[in-house]
Amino acid sequence: MDQSFSLQPLEKTFGVVVTGLDVRNLDEETFAALYAVWLDYSLLIIPGQHLSKSEQRSFALKFGDLVPGLEAVEISNVYPDGSLRDKPDDDMMKIIRGNMHWHQDNTYMPLQAKGAVFSAKIVPEKQGDTAFADMRAAYDALDETTKQFISAKTAYHSLAHSQAQLGEETKATASEYSGYGLDVEDTPLRPLVKVHPETGRKSLAAGRHAYGIPDLSSQESDRLIAKLNAFSVEDASRVYQHSWSEGDVIVWDNRCLMHRAMPWDYSEPRVMVHSRIAGDEISEAAL
Numbered sequence: 001m002d003q004s005f006s007l008q009p010l011e012k013t014f015g016v017v018v019t020g021l022d023v024r025n026l027d028e029e030t031f032a033a034l035y036a037v038w039l040d041y042s043l044l045i046i047p048g049q050h051l052s053k054s055e056q057r058s059f060a061l062k063f064g065d066l067v068p069g070l071e072a073v074e075i076s077n078v079y080p081d082g083s084l085r086d087k088p089d090d091d092m093m094k095i096i097r098g099n100m101h102w103h104q105d106n107t108y109m110p111l112q113a114k115g116a117v118f119s120a121k122i123v124p125e126k127q128g129d130t131a132f133a134d135m136r137a138a139y140d141a142l143d144e145t146t147k148q149f150i151s152a153k154t155a156y157h158s159l160a161h162s163q164a165q166l167g168e169e170t171k172a173t174a175s176e177y178s179g180y181g182l183d184v185e186d187t188p189l190r191p192l193v194k195v196h197p198e199t200g201r202k203s204l205a206a207g208r209h210a211y212g213i214p215d216l217s218s219q220e221s222d223r224l225i226a227k228l229n230a231f232s233v234e235d236a237s238r239v240y241q242h243s244w245s246e247g248d249v250i251v252w253d254n255r256c257l258m259h260r261a262m263p264w265d266y267s268e269p270r271v272m273v274h275s276r277i278a279g280d281e282i283s284e285a286a287l
């Protein structure tokens with residue numbers, strides 16, 4: 001192993017700060033050790049990396065195949081010409097505002113994402129944090145009656161539905177936003193309890209895209225999903241909010257964490273780079 005890194009666990013049920021590592025140059029043994037830490041803690045925070053897009057793509061590829069089109073994309077309030085997206089009906093901003101509600105990536109696609117590498121290129125003076133929630137700990141903390149009740153329950157997941165719920169309808173075509181995820185033909189149905197394919201741990205799986213639990217009325221379903229989502233994040237030990245410094249790299253396990261963006265002053269630029277790791281074709285497939 002050519003790099004010996006140090007770990008500083010967060011005072012949370014998950015998450016660890018990793019130092020002493022340059023993620024551009026990882027030999028197999030070092031990466032295997034880092035991957036094991038990732039499975040254990042679900043969230044790696046690696047400061048001071050300042051990756052180019054191609055370096056980020058190479059690092060993300062070590063975790064698995066990447067979702068086509070999302071290998072290393074900027075998520076920002078800045079147009080390619082450098083001006084700010086300040087129109088309230090800007091489709092990209094609608095998606096960014098939608099993602100300020102707790103969710104897991106790609107649950108509305110046939111394959112839920114495995115995880116993501118996310119890094120900060122330009123951060124605003126203040127705010128613009130990203131928050132994460134440990135859905136393993138949330139599941140563990142449920143009372144037995146609820147665990148029983150949801151054990152065989154499922155929910156539909158839809159981006160078009162969740163954006164509409166928030167009044168942030170986004171066009172699937174003729175839009176600056178690519179329409180990614182808005183034109184899914186068969187709405188995925190997913191269990192409310194997800195078993196992690198590598199650790200075997202159970203986690204709660206709802207979030208903003210979930211709705212329409214079969215066998216429940218739509219009111220009962222909405223109530224249950226809202227209750228589970230609120231419960232997931234009510235205990236501070238299960239939630240971590242990251243305040244970004246430029247050059248930070250975060251890797252999250254999307255199979256057992258929820259996340260959300262946080263607001264900032266949109267007159268300031270914020271540029272993040274996102275690499276989405278594709279889910280396994282069996283364990284992350286919809287039912």
Ligand SMILES: [Fe+2]
Pocket residue numbers: 099103104105259
């Ligand atoms: Fe997301």
